[in-house]
Amino acid sequence: MPEVMPKVIRKTAFALTASLALLTTACTGQSSSGANDDASKDTTINFWHAWSAPSETKAVKDLIAGFEKAHPNIHVNVVGNMTDDKMNQALRTGGDKAPDVISSFTTNNVGKFCSSNALIDLNPFFKKSGVDPATTFPKAMNEYTQYDGNRCTVPLLGDAYGLYYNKTAFEKAGITNPPKTWSEFEADAKKLTIPAGDGYKQLGFMPDYHGWETTTEHYFAQFSPTYFDTSGKSSLATDPAFKAGFTLQKKLVDELGGFQKLEKYRSKLGDEWGPKHPFHTGQVAMQLDGEWRLGMALDAKPKFDIGVAPLPVPDDQADQYGKGYITGTIAGIAATSKKQNAAWELVKYMTTDTDAVVGFSNAIHNVPSTLEALKSPKLKYDPRFKTFLDIAANPNSTTTPASINGGQYLVTIQQFGYDYESGKVTGLDAGLAGAAKQIDTDIAQAK
Amino acid sequence: MSTITLASKRRRAALRTLAFMSPWLIGFAVFFAYPLISTVYFSFMHYDGFRPPSWSGTKNWTYVFNDYPYFWPALRNTLWLVLVMVSLRVVFGLGVGMLITKIRTGTGVFRTLFYLPYLAPPVAATMAFAFLLNPGTGPVNAILDKIGIPAPGWFNDPTWSKPALTLLALWGVGDLMVIFMAALLDVPREQYEAAELDGASAWQRFRYVTLPNISPIVMFAVVTGVIQTMQYYTQPLIAGKVASGVIQGAGTQFEPGYPEKSTLTLPQLVYNLGFQRFDYGSACVVALVLFALSMVFTAFLMRRRGGLNLAGD
Numbered sequence: 001m002p003e004v005m006p007k008v009i010r011k012t013a014f015a016l017t018a019s020l021a022l023l024t025t026a027c028t029g030q031s032s033s034g035a036n037d038d039a040s041k042d043t044t045i046n047f048w049h050a051w052s053a054p055s056e057t058k059a060v061k062d063l064i065a066g067f068e069k070a071h072p073n074i075h076v077n078v079v080g081n082m083t084d085d086k087m088n089q090a091l092r093t094g095g096d097k098a099p100d101v102i103s104s105f106t107t108n109n110v111g112k113f114c115s116s117n118a119l120i121d122l123n124p125f126f127k128k129s130g131v132d133p134a135t136t137f138p139k140a141m142n143e144y145t146q147y148d149g150n151r152c153t154v155p156l157l158g159d160a161y162g163l164y165y166n167k168t169a170f171e172k173a174g175i176t177n178p179p180k181t182w183s184e185f186e187a188d189a190k191k192l193t194i195p196a197g198d199g200y201k202q203l204g205f206m207p208d209y210h211g212w213e214t215t216t217e218h219y220f221a222q223f224s225p226t227y228f229d230t231s232g233k234s235s236l237a238t239d240p241a242f243k244a245g246f247t248l249q250k251k252l253v254d255e256l257g258g259f260q261k262l263e264k265y266r267s268k269l270g271d272e273w274g275p276k277h278p279f280h281t282g283q284v285a286m287q288l289d290g291e292w293r294l295g296m297a298l299d300a301k302p303k304f305d306i307g308v309a310p311l312p313v314p315d316d317q318a319d320q321y322g323k324g325y326i327t328g329t330i331a332g333i334a335a336t337s338k339k340q341n342a343a344w345e346l347v348k349y350m351t352t353d354t355d356a357v358v359g360f361s362n363a364i365h366n367v368p369s370t371l372e373a374l375k376s377p378k379l380k381y382d383p384r385f386k387t388f389l390d391i392a393a394n395p396n397s398t399t400t401p402a403s404i405n406g407g408q409y410l411v412t413i414q415q416f417g418y419d420y421e422s423g424k425v426t427g428l429d430a431g432l433a434g435a436a437k438q439i440d441t442d443i444a445q446a447k
Numbered sequence: 448m449s450t451i452t453l454a455s456k457r458r459r460a461a462l463r464t465l466a467f468m469s470p471w472l473i474g475f476a477v478f479f480a481y482p483l484i485s486t487v488y489f490s491f492m493h494y495d496g497f498r499p500p501s502w503s504g505t506k507n508w509t510y511v512f513n514d515y516p517y518f519w520p521a522l523r524n525t526l527w528l529v530l531v532m533v534s535l536r537v538v539f540g541l542g543v544g545m546l547i548t549k550i551r552t553g554t555g556v557f558r559t560l561f562y563l564p565y566l567a568p569p570v571a572a573t574m575a576f577a578f579l580l581n582p583g584t585g586p587v588n589a590i591l592d593k594i595g596i597p598a599p600g601w602f603n604d605p606t607w608s609k610p611a612l613t614l615l616a617l618w619g620v621g622d623l624m625v626i627f628m629a630a631l632l633d634v635p636r637e638q639y640e641a642a643e644l645d646g647a648s649a650w651q652r653f654r655y656v657t658l659p660n661i662s663p664i665v666m667f668a669v670v671t672g673v674i675q676t677m678q679y680y681t682q683p684l685i686a687g688k689v690a691s692g693v694i695q696g697a698g699t700q701f702e703p704g705y706p707e708k709s710t711l712t713l714p715q716l717v718y719n720l721g722f723q724r725f726d727y728g729s730a731c732v733v734a735l736v737l738f739a740l741s742m743v744f745t746a747f748l749m750r751r752r753g754g755l756n757l758a759g760d
Contacts, residue, residue, distance in 0.1 A: 416515075
């Protein structure tokens with residue numbers, strides 16, 4: 001028995017291991033197909049998106065209804081509330097139920113989608129349709145939808161960041177206009193700050209990088225930094241815009257009471273997405289935020305008038321006042337799709353048809369993502385929303401570039417920001433050099 | 448001829464044995480061997496989930512151990528939680544179990560009171576705790592302020608974030624309480640009576656009667672506690688997110704371990720590396736570290752169990 005059993009078991013174990021090894025290698029990889037389908041024939045495509053609120057899903061339904069009216073032969077099966085994780089899995093596996101077209105809320109994965117060919121390069125489709133992305137989309141949106149010359153995504157509405165301010169508090173403090181330069185901003189933030197005990201009755205501005213939307217990338221757009229040099233290495237330590245940004249933010253932190261005091265106060269404030277957001281309650285007089293804050297703030301019925309303006313710029317860039325940070329939702333076509341021509345018709349309609357973009361923007365309350373739509377008389381908005389339309393159309397507005405490992409480099413910069421504002425790191429130059437080295441290491445690991 | 452027949456019989460017997468074992472073997476192969484072999488395999492590959500994997504040697508291992516700035520803080524936090532949180536949960540669970548077995552009236556009420564928190568969904572329980580322990584608006588610090596005790600920053604303070612997670616774990620100790628109660632009620636009464644007749648103190652009765660009798664259950668609680676803590680993901684992630692005030696939306700960045708990486712655990716790194724950075728190779732390295740740590744802790748504890756029994760004898 002002992003002579004026979006090991007032999008049988010050995011054979012079985014070998015077969016098992018060989019099968020496992022085969023399985024391990026077989027379950028990876030990715031099928032690809034070309035754009036060989038006939039978009040003029042009757043077909044059904046799958047569209048996955050991330051919107052989930054009833055008003056948003058209705059807006060998507062209306063958008064698709066408009067497309068199906070214009071293309072009666074193409075039917076769209078819409079699946080909403082899809083996270084990036086679920087989309088990634090479906091993009092890997094493909095199949096009849098997998099999406100032909102996806103829409104993601106984040107621009108962070110564009111580099112990965114493009115470099116891995118999970119989404120197809122849309123440049124040939126744009127060329128075939130006679131649409132020039134450079135003259136169709138605002139500059140920043142045109143940039144964040146491509147990676148290394150590969151345009152695997154298209155902007156589908158956008159977000160622009162500006163400054164919200166409490167007009168009533170401004171009047172009480174004797175401030176007549178929103179600040180345009182960083183010096184004015186600093187002075188106003190101090191003037192609007194009313195200390196109370198070891199906290200504040202009112203804080204002029206919450207400068208901490210944890211202050212909801214006051215992240216490094218949102219601040220630094222006003223400094224117009226270059227994140228990577230031509231060889232793809234991080235410019236964090238070499239572009240003076242970063243040093244200026246970190247220095248001015250830290251100065252503001254110190255002048256408004258210091259990191260510990262601000263953090264203690266921040267921990268007592270409401271969360272970003274609830275009605276008790278400190279800007280709504282009047283606990284913070286100015287707030288860096290996206291265009292969506294206006295609707296949320298109005299819904300909270302604050303006891304003051306809300307003003308909206310572009311975020312101030314550094315004093316030496318006063319001529320560029322009006323710019324801001326831009327990001328947004330993206331759309332793309334799955335490499336596994338067997339109906340890429342039909343899928344392109346949907347993507348083209350949703351992202352370049354002026355009326356479709358305007359109608360969707362009116363319903364979702366995001367910034368339109370084409371230059372034509374930004375100028376459309378059909379846009380309906382609160383007059384204050386115009387500020388964000390102007391920021392989106394401003395050629396000096398910037399975004400954060402796509403990277404092969406997603407938004408990891410932004411996390412590294414933000415982590416360094418926490419260490420610097422808290423005083424944990426005091427040497428700015430050495431700290432920036434260390435963070436840049438980390439970014440380069442992370443990118444090398446991803447390649 | 449007879450040898451061939453014997454060999455043939457043995458082969459048939461072996462195949463029959465294998466056939467009977469096959470359901471288990473298939474389950475073992477599919478749910479344990481395959482994932483484990485795959486994890487080892489992918490830890491040496493560059494794999495982003497989209498393109499076919501390619502050999503990268505020890506690059507992922509070097510990256511995780513030398514260049515990934517979150518690995519060592521996460522490992523330290525995980526070890527802290529294994530040592531402190533698991534120990535306190537076992538001690539507290541045993542204490543509550545002993546207390547309830549001693550109570551004469553209202554036992555059912557106390558059992559329910561202590562067991563109910565265990566049934567609370569982890570996300571809801573963690574969010575409730577984060578609000579209760581909010582340094583500014585939470586009732587806990589309001590009470591501490593009133594009685595003149597300096598109020599900690601809890602989930603907003605890197606020094607207090609892990610103790611706050613431990614408090615949350617102690618609040619949900621109902622699972623251990625139930626198994627300890629069952630074990631305590633199984634200890635033969637006559638052993639206590641004999642010890643009392645011999646003049647043993649309460650501590651001596653616990654040390655030399657209770658503990659040896661329940662030692663298998665203590666070991667079970669410790670081993671499962673260690674394994675659960677190695678997989679600790681939801682509570683530290685939610686606590687960090689709620690305390691930071693930035694609830695992660697679809698387009699926002701993953702901020703690891705607020706505050707100051709103090710709530711970062713190894714399973715969070717597996718998610719971050721694998722599903723957010725598409726670096727499945729490095730994620731597999733972290734998963735293997737978790738596996739190795741679990742093996743080491745379990746082997747150590749199993750050896751110690753022998754010691755505990757001997758001490759009891």
